Amino acid sequence: MKNAQPWKSFVPVAVNLLLGIPAIVPVFLIRYVLSNGPLAELGLTSQNPNEDDGMLLWLVIVVPVVGGFGGIWALVNIWLRRRLFTVPLPYPYWLVCMTATLAPFFVGVGIG
Template sequence: MKNTQLWKSFVPVAVNLLLGIPAIVPIFLVWYVLSNGPLADLGWTSRDPNEDDGMLLWLVILVPVVACFGGLWALVNIWLRRKMFDAPTPYPYWLVCVTATLAPFFVGIGIG
């Protein structure tokens, strides 16, 4: 019985690690918009000198990409949580899912 429960707990981690690979694109887009917009206005980052198109173009690109990925990510994780577990507490599950999804992005930053 314990092996079955242990196996079930690794499935969401593996799925979210795989979802983290395409998540690199929306996470990078969010960082790019923030670093050239509000964070640059605060003086925390410097603007890209070649960025002269304005932020509206980036928001037109950013919003659909993040909305599509966020919707897909939420639906997959809600389905996995209902399918794999009877009634777990929600906080550790979602924390592990978010961490596993962000892991490929931070590994890519560490390598690059």
């Protein structure tokens, strides 16, 4: 078996689990904006009664935070994939990385 180093499959998962800890902030911001904006307008959630500043202020905060984290996340994963794997992967790399990144947020929601 060519490239039979099983630890290489766990490195992206471990790195994305570590990236998932600071990812709690952008994921929370996205959830907050969606629940107070479009989803509240559709009647799927109730808007925070203290949220009367409008959504532009939140978008000024959310877009740079999410864009910065998304850029760092993508660059790290592209570098890891090029560095560790030379053959096609037996699993969907990006889906595993996204799941590992979102896992700390969902664990925190489950605990809280």
